[in-house]
Every structure is written in structure tokens, then in C-alpha cells.
Amino acid sequence: MDAARIMRMLQTSGGIFSLPQIFTANRNSQCVPAVEHAALLISWEDDDLDVIYELRGLANTFKYEFQFSVECYAIPSINSSMCLERFLNSWLHKSIQNNIPLIVYYAGHGGLDSQSKLTWAAHKSRHGVASPRLNWSDLQAALEHGQSRILIILDCCDAVGAFNHSSPPGSSSGAGVTELIAACGFNDSTDGPGRSSFTNALQKSLLHFSANDGGFSSAELHQKILAQLLQPQTRGKSPLSSATPVHVRLCGDARLPSVAFKGYSRDNCEHWPMLQSLGELVLAIPSLKDVLPLGWKLPLTDGKSVFEGP
Numbered sequence: 001m002d003a004a005r006i007m008r009m010l011q012t013s014g015g016i017f018s019l020p021q022i023f024t025a026n027r028n029s030q031c032v033p034a035v036e037h038a039a040l041l042i043s044w045e046d047d048d049l050d051v052i053y054e055l056r057g058l059a060n061t062f063k064y065e066f067q068f069s070v071e072c073y074a075i076p077s078i079n080s081s082m083c084l085e086r087f088l089n090s091w092l093h094k095s096i097q098n099n100i101p102l103i104v105y106y107a108g109h110g111g112l113d114s115q116s117k118l119t120w121a122a123h124k125s126r127h128g129v130a131s132p133r134l135n136w137s138d139l140q141a142a143l144e145h146g147q148s149r150i151l152i153i154l155d156c157c158d159a160v161g162a163f164n165h166s167s168p169p170g171s172s173s174g175a176g177v178t179e180l181i182a183a184c185g186f187n188d189s190t191d192g193p194g195r196s197s198f199t200n201a202l203q204k205s206l207l208h209f210s211a212n213d214g215g216f217s218s219a220e221l222h223q224k225i226l227a228q229l230l231q232p233q234t235r236g237k238s239p240l241s242s243a244t245p246v247h248v249r250l251c252g253d254a255r256l257p258s259v260a261f262k263g264y265s266r267d268n269c270e271h272w273p274m275l276q277s278l279g280e281l282v283l284a285i286p287s288l289k290d291v292l293p294l295g296w297k298l299p300l301t302d303g304k305s306v307f308e309g310p
Helices: 003-012 019-024 052-066 080-096 136-143 198-211 218-229 272-284 286-291
Strands: 037-044 068-075 102-107 109-112 118-121 133-135 149-155 177-182 246-251 305-307
Touching: 037 052, 037 080, 052 068, 052 102, 052 198, 068 080, 080 102, 080 133, 080 136, 118 136, 133 136, 136 149, 149 198, 177 218, 198 218, 218 246
Parallel strands: 037 068, 037 102, 102 149, 149 177
Antiparallel strands: 109 118, 118 133, 177 246
């Protein structure tokens, strides 16, 4: 598929298209491998932080850059804990049958209850009315047993509170490992969506690994996120204004390696020249960026990138 055909697709669709449509235009594609990872991205239906925009970008990065199977779940305000528990258990049961590494991600409000357990909330109190809330520490227990390799990523205040009541490392038998990357520590807060947010640094870190056709471990991802947050353009004028992310093993034999995720190799990918042509088009017609999926990065023939998402 050449640049002229891409332009015809743009013209006939009125400028509304997605890269998956271009991929499916050629049924003989050899560069879309079988799904080897799965991710569940969680937020609230009644969210006052507008995390949905960063969440969508993150979903696209997982799906199109690393070929994750991605599901997004918005927690309802009614029967919040029961609904999330039901969905989480269903997703987990389906995913572990494939014996693949998993990521569970949350963005929203967080806090500690009277027993220092991590809780999630939909929004701040409104006119004296408390927000819908659930105890994540209790639900997390389902992710800490069995043979699965799971990375939990929490972008919320008091995020490391998820470690406080977890099983000690080495407590589970077999090959199962559960790890946590928390956006901040106890009694600490995180920046909301934007340039200095934890999720923004997370997505940039993933794009870094993707650009090098490489996979990553939980430890490597945490290291890269920390490096991103230390960048002056991320932190702004105050280098100490953002929280420091924490990486910890929740359960699993301490001798087992960190949870790892394979890279998406573009070697011998028949669509790579097509993507480079599309990148050159976007460079020539900047307005095309507005119709690209969030989080997408397109290659140029000189090896550089023309678009790295918002």
C-alpha cells in the first residue's frame, strides 16, 4: 500500500480514519503477531479528573505499539466494589487461560482509610456529599495468587498503599509474580493529567521501548518512568514538585525475575514502508495529525519520528 492509496482513503473517508483500518486493507499482513499480553485499564464513570484522555492514549500505545489485548473499564457509582470485583474476576479468568503477562492500571483518586488500606474514589466530595468509594486493597488479593505474572500500575494519591496489606514476597508458590508500580508513596499526591503526570511519563516510557523494538520488565519500566519525571520539561520550574514512583514486588518467589513484556519487532514487516509513507504525509500535511489515534508515533524514512501523540 503506497502513499497515494493512503491519501485516497483519507479523501473518501472525509478525513476520518484509523491506522487499524489501513492495516486491515491488506489481509495478508505479516506484522500483526498473536496477542502475547493483556491489559485492563480502570477509571471511574463519574470522574472529575478527566483521566479518560490520557487513558485512551495509553490504551492505543499498549494495543498498537505492543499488540496488547486491551480492555477499559469505567467503575459505576452504584455498587462500585461489587461491579469492579465481578469484572476483574471475569477478565482475570479469561486472561490467565492464555498464560500471558498481564497489566492492571488505574487512574483516579486514591486515599487511605482508617486502617491505612488503599481506597479509590470517583471524585472529591460535592456539596458535602461523599464520593463513591471502594477498598482496592481487598480486591487486589485476587491478583496475588496463582501462576500469573501481573504488573499493577496505580496513578493515584497514596498509591503505594496497595503494598501495605499485600502478601510478603515469597509467599506464593509456583511461577506466579505480582508487582506494583505506584505513582507515589504514603501520604503523597500525584499530579493530575497533563505534562507532569505519572501516566504521561508512563506512556512516553512505553514509546521509548517501542521505538527501539524492545520489550521491558517491570523494573526497567519503573526506571524509565523515573527518568522521564526527572526531565526538566516534565517537572517544570520546580524539580521536586512531582511525586516519586515506587516499584515493589507484592508476592512471588524472590528468586524469580521481574514481570517482563516482549517487544513488537518490525523486522520484515511488510507494512513498515507504508507507515513511513504515512509519516512523510503527516510531515507534509500537519493537519493530518488531528485524525490520527491518540498515542501513535509514525516513522520517517530517516529513522526519526514525526508524531509522538499529545
